[in-house]
Amino acid sequence: MSKDTVRDSLSVALTVGAYGVAFGAASVAAGFSVVQTCLFSLLTFTGASQFAAVGVVASGGVAVSAIAAATMLGTRNALYAIQMAPLLRVKGLRRVAAAHLTIDESTGVALSQASRGTAAMRLGFWLTGSGVFLFWNIFTLLGALGAKALGDPASWGLDAAVPAAFLGLVWPRLENSFLRLAAASSMAFALVITPWLPAGLPIITTALVAVALGWRAR
Amino acid sequence: MTPSAMWAVLIATSTLCFTIKLAGHSVPERWLANPRLQRINALVPISLLSALVVAQGLVVHTHVVFDHRLAGLGVALAALFARAPFPVVVVSAAVTSAVVYHLH
Numbered sequence: 001m002s003k004d005t006v007r008d009s010l011s012v013a014l015t016v017g018a019y020g021v022a023f024g025a026a027s028v029a030a031g032f033s034v035v036q037t038c039l040f041s042l043l044t045f046t047g048a049s050q051f052a053a054v055g056v057v058a059s060g061g062v063a064v065s066a067i068a069a070a071t072m073l074g075t076r077n078a079l080y081a082i083q084m085a086p087l088l089r090v091k092g093l094r095r096v097a098a099a100h101l102t103i104d105e106s107t108g109v110a111l112s113q114a115s116r117g118t119a120a121m122r123l124g125f126w127l128t129g130s131g132v133f134l135f136w137n138i139f140t141l142l143g144a145l146g147a148k149a150l151g152d153p154a155s156w157g158l159d160a161a162v163p164a165a166f167l168g169l170v171w172p173r174l175e176n177s178f179l180r181l182a183a184a185s186s187m188a189f190a191l192v193i194t195p196w197l198p199a200g201l202p203i204i205t206t207a208l209v210a211v212a213l214g215w216r217a218r
Numbered sequence: 219m220t221p222s223a224m225w226a227v228l229i230a231t232s233t234l235c236f237t238i239k240l241a242g243h244s245v246p247e248r249w250l251a252n253p254r255l256q257r258i259n260a261l262v263p264i265s266l267l268s269a270l271v272v273a274q275g276l277v278v279h280t281h282v283v284f285d286h287r288l289a290g291l292g293v294a295l296a297a298l299f300a301r302a303p304f305p306v307v308v309v310s311a312a313v314t315s316a317v318v319y320h321l322h
Contacts, residue, residue, distance in 0.1 A: 015304075022308055031219065036228050043232035046239075048263060052270060053231045059273045063223040067230045073266055074235040076259055081242025099240040160290025160315030161308045163275030167291065168307045170267035171298045182261055186268035191282055194272070199279050206269035207262055214258035 005113055005120045009127035016047075016105050017135020022165045023050055024143020029153040029162065030058035034144040041140035045133060046103050048169060049074045052203070055162065061200010069204045080107035087121055101129025182213050286322065290315030 020041060027037040032054060040050050049070040056066035081102045087110065088098050106129035113120040150156045174180045186209045193202045219227075275291045276282055290311035297307045 019304060032224060032228070036224065039228060040232070043228075044235050046235050048267065049231065049235050052266060053227055055270045055274055057219055057224065057227060059277060060279050063219065063227050063230075066227045067234065069266060069270075070227075070231040071234045071238070072262055074238045076263060077235070077239045078242030078245075079256070079259060081239050082245070085243045095243055096240065099243045100236060102239045102242065154286070154319050155316060157290060157312030157314065157316030157319070160275065160287040160294075161312035163271045163287065163291055164294035164308050164311030165304075166267050166270040166274060167294050167298065168304045170264055170271070173264055173267075179261075179264060182264050183268045186265040187272050190269040190272040191276065194277050194282055195280055197280070199277075200273075202277075203266065203269045203273050206265050210261035210265040211258050214261045215254065217253065217257070 002120050005123050009109055009124050012105050012128050013131025016132050018139050020136040020139030021143035024140040025147035026162045027054045028144045028147035029158050030054040037144040038141055041137045046074050056200040059199050065200035077102050105132050286315045286318035289318040
């Protein structure tokens with residue numbers, strides 16, 4: 001068992017898990033109960049999708065829009081799973097567990113351990129996945145209870161913390177000028193269509209920008 | 219949104235997101251090997267997260283509104299350019315927005 005792999009996994013798990021505070025607060029601010037908020041983190045367990053679901057609800061969208069936005073954001077986990085399945089080689093209940101723990105971070109740490117061998121990659125996946133699961137759920141509860149105690153979201157800046165969290169989530173993905181253009185045009189598109197569509201719908205409609213930009217190879 | 223609709227969002231989101239993950243562990247690799255699908259799939263999170271910044275930061279119902287939240291977002295953007303860690307980004311945005319909210 002490699003010490004370096006354990007250190008990498010746990011540092012990612014703790015840092016990312018702490019974001020759970022922001023989700024817990026955002027979910028309660030959107031009107032979900034503390035129990036519902038905790039169930040989101042236990043059962044959905046994929047941060048961007050969870051943020052999207054409560055984000056659409058907070059913006060007044062209908063249930064179908066919230067579910068669609070969260071599901072579209074969750075599709076990348078299928079691509080991660082396809083990369084992880086041949087590495088993990090698990091069946092039955094262990095495959096169910098592996099599926100639930102397949103997220104950005106567990107996949108990212110597993111892939112980053114490639115130079116240390118297959119055993120380190122597997123350890124990285126399981127340790128990061130279960131570590132994020134533990135901390136994400138603890139911090140979700142803390143965030144939910146905190147937001148409940150604070151009351152009016154605007155008075156504490158919570159209504160700005162949520163979009164700032166989205167900005168913080170998209171920021172590290174903007175690795176080149178094409179991706180920055182994609183983000184900027186998506187924001188512009190969302191702004192332009194907002195007055196013309198029912199609340200919540202502009203969010204999932206903006207996925208059309210991704211389809212248009214990804215249609216042809218660059 | 220009604221309480222039952224909110225439960226529906228929770229249950230459907232959880233079920234679908236888990237099913238997607240499990241499907242990825244179960245389907246043959248070539249099914250999702252289509253390059254166009256992969257390109258679009260890589261861009262979808264960027265588009266949706268960008269739209270969520272707008273919907274949460276600049277919109278009230280179906281109107282574009284520039285208010286205290288914009289001040290918070292501006293500070294968040296500055297913090298990101300300064301390579302601040304995520305918690306600093308979120309907290310500085312919240313503090314700025316709250317201050318502007320109370321000044322008005």
